[in-house]
Amino acid sequence: MIGGIxxxxxxxxxxxxxxxxxxxxxxxxxxxxxSFRVIGNLLTDNSFLGILAVGMTFxxxxxxxxxxxxxxxxxxxxxxxxxxxxxHMPPLLAFVCVLMISAxxxxxxxxxxxxxSIPPFIVTLAGMFFARGLSSVxxxxxxxxxxxxxxxxxxxxxxxxxxGRLSLIGxxxxxxxxxxxxxxxxxxxxxxxYAVGGNRQSAELMGINLARTTILIYTxxxxxxxxxxIVFSLYTSAGYSLAAVGVELDTIAAVVIGGTLLSGGYGFVxxxxxxxxxxxxxxxxxxxDGTLSSWWTKIMIGGLLFGFILLQRVLLALTSRxxxxxxx
Amino acid sequence: MNRPSLKSNALRSxxxxxxxxxxxxxxxxxxxxxxxxxxxxRLQSGRLFGSVIDVFYHGAPxxxxxxxxSLxxxxxxxxxxxxxxxxxxxxxxxxxxxxxxxxxxxxxxxxxxxxxxxLWNGFLVAIIRIQPIVATLILLVAGRGIAQLITGGQIVTxxxxxxxxxxxxxxxxxxxxxxxxxxxxxxTIALVRWTALGLxxxxxxxxxxxxxxxxxxxxxxxVSVYVWSGLCAGMAGIIAAADIRGADANNVGLWxxxxxxxxxxxxxxxxxxxxxxxxxxxxxxLIIQAMNTGILLSGFQPEFNLIVKAVVVLVVLLLQxxxxxxxxxxxxxxxxS
Numbered sequence: 001m002i003g004g005i006x007x008x009x010x011x012x013x014x015x016x017x018x019x020x021x022x023x024x025x026x027x028x029x030x031x032x033x034x035s036f037r038v039i040g041n042l043l044t045d046n047s048f049l050g051i052l053a054v055g056m057t058f059x060x061x062x063x064x065x066x067x068x069x070x071x072x073x074x075x076x077x078x079x080x081x082x083x084x085x086x087x088h089m090p091p092l093l094a095f096v097c098v099l100m101i102s103a104x105x106x107x108x109x110x111x112x113x114x115x116x117s118i119p120p121f122i123v124t125l126a127g128m129f130f131a132r133g134l135s136s137v138x139x140x141x142x143x144x145x146x147x148x149x150x151x152x153x154x155x156x157x158x159x160x161x162x163x164g165r166l167s168l169i170g171x172x173x174x175x176x177x178x179x180x181x182x183x184x185x186x187x188x189x190x191x192x193x194y195a196v197g198g199n200r201q202s203a204e205l206m207g208i209n210l211a212r213t214t215i216l217i218y219t220x221x222x223x224x225x226x227x228x229x230i231v232f233s234l235y236t237s238a239g240y241s242l243a244a245v246g247v248e249l250d251t252i253a254a255v256v257i258g259g260t261l262l263s264g265g266y267g268f269v270x271x272x273x274x275x276x277x278x279x280x281x282x283x284x285x286x287x288x289d290g291t292l293s294s295w296w297t298k299i300m301i302g303g304l305l306f307g308f309i310l311l312q313r314v315l316l317a318l319t320s321r322x323x324x325x326x327x328x
Numbered sequence: 329m330n331r332p333s334l335k336s337n338a339l340r341s342x343x344x345x346x347x348x349x350x351x352x353x354x355x356x357x358x359x360x361x362x363x364x365x366x367x368x369x370r371l372q373s374g375r376l377f378g379s380v381i382d383v384f385y386h387g388a389p390x391x392x393x394x395x396x397x398s399l400x401x402x403x404x405x406x407x408x409x410x411x412x413x414x415x416x417x418x419x420x421x422x423x424x425x426x427x428x429x430x431x432x433x434x435x436x437x438x439x440x441x442x443x444x445x446x447l448w449n450g451f452l453v454a455i456i457r458i459q460p461i462v463a464t465l466i467l468l469v470a471g472r473g474i475a476q477l478i479t480g481g482q483i484v485t486x487x488x489x490x491x492x493x494x495x496x497x498x499x500x501x502x503x504x505x506x507x508x509x510x511x512x513x514x515x516t517i518a519l520v521r522w523t524a525l526g527l528x529x530x531x532x533x534x535x536x537x538x539x540x541x542x543x544x545x546x547x548x549x550x551v552s553v554y555v556w557s558g559l560c561a562g563m564a565g566i567i568a569a570a571d572i573r574g575a576d577a578n579n580v581g582l583w584x585x586x587x588x589x590x591x592x593x594x595x596x597x598x599x600x601x602x603x604x605x606x607x608x609x610x611x612x613x614l615i616i617q618a619m620n621t622g623i624l625l626s627g628f629q630p631e632f633n634l635i636v637k638a639v640v641v642l643v644v645l646l647l648q649x650x651x652x653x654x655x656x657x658x659x660x661x662x663x664x665s
Contacts, residue, residue, distance in 0.1 A: 133634025302470020
């Protein structure tokens with residue numbers, strides 16, 4: 001039993017351990033890494049990726065995938081820029097609109113996935129084309145947002161010692177993670193997501209409403225993408241249809257590095273946060289180093305991805321062998 | 329899940345590609361409606377020119393990817409890394425030709441590197457048993473980094489007339505990329521349909537476990553299809569590099585993996601594996617390219633491209649979906665009774 005729990009939590013523990021070792025190594029080489037300023041920036045710069053990754057964690061735990069999130073971020077940014085700058089809509093109202101549109105978008109994708117039994121990969125791929133196309137049809141220019149609320153929101157921050165600051169968008173990301181953890185582990189919906197990912201058929205036999213769960217999962221993911229879109233538009237103070245290209249892959253990588261199984265049924269939202277931070281750490285290290293080129297980020301993240309997947313395979317093989325031996 | 333039996337697979341594979349051909353003809357007609365010069369073809373310095381030739385010319389790389397992807401999807405897998413492999417092979421070819429390696433060696437080595445990438449994917453999928461989507465995600469993430477490593481982060485241009493010729497020269501007035509894609513298609517058809525290989529691939533995709541019990545070397549089959557996919561992607565990468573006379577690690581083949589998957593899906597293959605049609609996948613690639621060309625000719629913003637693609641894909645998929653087929657069947661039954 002104890003062994004089972006250990007094996008269950010091992011990927012999460014290892015993710016945390018690798019982050020700590022990596023961070024420690026960075027501090028040894030560049031003592032400035034230990035400053036609150038670096039930590040604050042790490043959280044701020046990766047906030048939109050983190051928010052996307054919370055939604056993606058639920059999708060992946062359920063055994064699905066969502067390729068549309070980057071495009072939804074771009075669409076949200078373009079939409080916000082257009083309605084705030086050109087139509088002079090109050091930013092807060094625009095935020096509400098964005099959240100409603102993105103949630104509805106996810107609900108439609110979830111419904112198509114469930115009722116027409118088309119693989120999530122293809123449905124969300126079409127969703128990606130659609131959202132990306134729609135935002136470029138709206139405008140191909142990068143539109144700056146000059147609303148006073150944006151400056152005001154960007155100035156909000158918690159001051160940390162040594163000139164560090166935790167910005168509003170960093171706080172929003174941490175809040176989204178807290179909400180995500182609560183939903184995953186303390187609600188009925190969360191349990192349904194794990195059950196669906198573990199075994200669809202038994203989940204259905206257990207009385208879980210598959211249609212409702214599937215639609216809610218993709219709604220949640222797109223809603224997160226909407227929030228991330230708002231955060232990204234605050235971060236860049238602009239809307240651009242080619243923003244966040246390829247971010248869906250970084251998000252999936254973060255979730256996998258965070259210890260979630262892509263085959264579904266197993267994973268932790270908390271692990272995803274570490275997965276995001278590990279990616280941010282690599283990026284920051286490369287910036288600090290200055291001689292390493294940016295492409296090393298991609299190669300290193302690919303290598304890490306490989307390491308974690310391999311580790312999960314080994315763990316899975318070990319635990320299943322034990323199950324066979326003990327006759328479970 | 330409800331996978332078609334082997335018998336119906338065999339029937340499917342010999343069934344003509346009527347719906348795909350009709351869709352292609354429809355799209356081409358739509359192209360003709362927006363631009364009446366669409367079917368005009370002229371011969372200029374020994375090479376055919378014209379919009380309809382362009383569809384084939386620009387469609388050749390994705391068609392090549394779709395050929396490899398068809399086999400991979402037939403085994404129940406998916407290859408997300410083909411765009412990255414294009415970038416790697418193109419980068420390698422550009423660097424080799426600039427260090428005065430002869431043309432044939434350059435092409436052979438760049439192709440071999442593509443095949444090696446495929447071997448890596450196949451190894452992860454068949455031997456370590458990682459889900460295909462995850463296994464190929466690794467190279468998708470790292471691949472463009474590797475391509476940049478090869479080119480030193482720069483866009484490497486070259487002016488070797490022979491390598492440029494891979495894209496610009498022609499055989500019997502037909503642009504060479506079209507000839508290459510057609511040749512690869514014929515070779516692949518010969519391999520999978522004139523030998524038992526096609527049957528083995530479909531068996532692996534339909535049910536890997538029972539195929540193994542039946543004595544099929546599913547591992548060898550799986551590794552080979554990923555290698556073939558890597559080789560096809562390598563060829564597509566060389567053509568793309570020759571076309572722009574340089575290797576752009578960041579942008580060559582960007583999103584082509586998705587186009588290739590779409591082409592195969594438009595070709596009527598099931599993502600669950602077990603059935604595929606090579607000709608239909610290539611026609612799927614041509615449909616995608618004909619839509620792109622049509623939107624360009626129509627004077628619409630090219631931005632509409634993605635929306636049109638999304639809608640077409642969704643409509644085709646909804647029509648093929650099990651729910652829709654069930655609906656049609658029950659309607660027929662009601663009409664009959």
